[in-house]
Amino acid sequence: MSVNAVDTVSLVGPPLWLLAEVTYRCPLHCVFCYNPVDFAQSGPELSTEDWLRVLREARAAGSVQCGFSGGEPLVREDLEILVAEAHRLGFYTNLLTSGVGLTEARATALKLAGLDHVQLSFQDSTKELNDFLSHTKTFDLKRRTADIIKANGWPMVLNCVIHRLNIDYIEQIIDLAVELGAEYLELANSQYYSWAEINRDNLLPSREQIERAERLTNAYRELLGDKLRIIFVVPDYYETRPKKCMNGWGNVFLTVTPDGSALPCHTAKMLKGIEFPNVRDMNISDIWYRSTAFNYFRGDSWMKDPCRTCADKEKDRGGCRCQAYMLTGDAANADPVCDKSPMHERVTQAVDYAQIPDAQRDIVKPLVFRDPKASRLAKV
């Protein structure tokens, strides 16, 4: 470690963003879920008391944004208690939900608890992937949920994960957002971690698909103006410079998993060889400033070439540690999305494969749905 603990405290800013993944339980089976593939093998969930303590400690350490996520956070019956405490402590409170379980009664209770914002995801979750958009039951649920969100005065923020199997329906997705009265729509291309990585060949769109979707999105932007703000996120794999993942390791984000692991990002648990602290054993301030795990990729002494000598090293911090680990076997390597990476071909190979139409592919791998049974069997 290049910086000692005392210096670290003065150099590192507070964990502004706390992502509370309160449960891995979820009624959905999304093929792009970023929860660990072996989520069903993790330890018992934190208790209400544990979470209340985590909220207090994080707030004292300077956290201001709190996202309640999962799994489906509404599965936790104590969600209202946690939101109320987060609100009382001065957090801006965000709920990231599929809407499943958001009844009028719970929405009212969450509003009373001080919930500031709801981000509703399209649950592209049914095993009948192709008709998820036209599925009446799904649509009714979304309609009902959207009405509940509006009735409580929350802004209507929709998130839809985009991939090879739904990207050609981008117009229908935007139309649906308009129909539901959304103010913001995030069309976030799937990134390839966890379940999405297993399903990558099935999910990574072709260049033509992405260009078409972007073109249509831009046309809608012109048409709709301020009525609906659309954010379109291109998959990393089509870039030549990596993203500044999590805005830097241990820089802004702190994720606490259902079993209490503290992570610099929600997928970091995959990095074997780093022991992540648990909120049951260590307080948030020590985790953030002093733990080995959170200091692991701070500074630049861990960097290798080409990052070490790269002019952009502060701009992108070498990209994503998990992507480097998954695609090169070493988390300290450059994210191979970068075309300066000697292993950039690991990304371009996947991109090349994505250009082959499904009908012309020799090997057809089945989609793997996020599922506790599959997760219990997973060897990671």
Add this chain to the structure above:
Amino acid sequence: MSDVQTEIDLQTCPRIAKLFKLQWEEVQNSWVLLYPEGMVKLNASAGEIMTRIDGVTSVIELVRALELKFNTTGLHADVLDFLTIAQRRGWIKL
């Protein structure tokens, strides 16, 4: 900020937009504006202005209060410039 063109009515009473929450952050030693999944850290003068925006104080009263506090005059243009930017970014409603 002098190039910002403004047509703000001095009698209007600005308020903070619904989605935004203004609060003092001890750890950051500054006023911040919180909104869905984001934060704006305000500098000292922006904090002085924003904390006086309450939906019942008019722009002209706001300018006078600031001039009184800092024992100066001629803050008009600066305040109006800031309010214009704040409105454009959706932080306040006029």
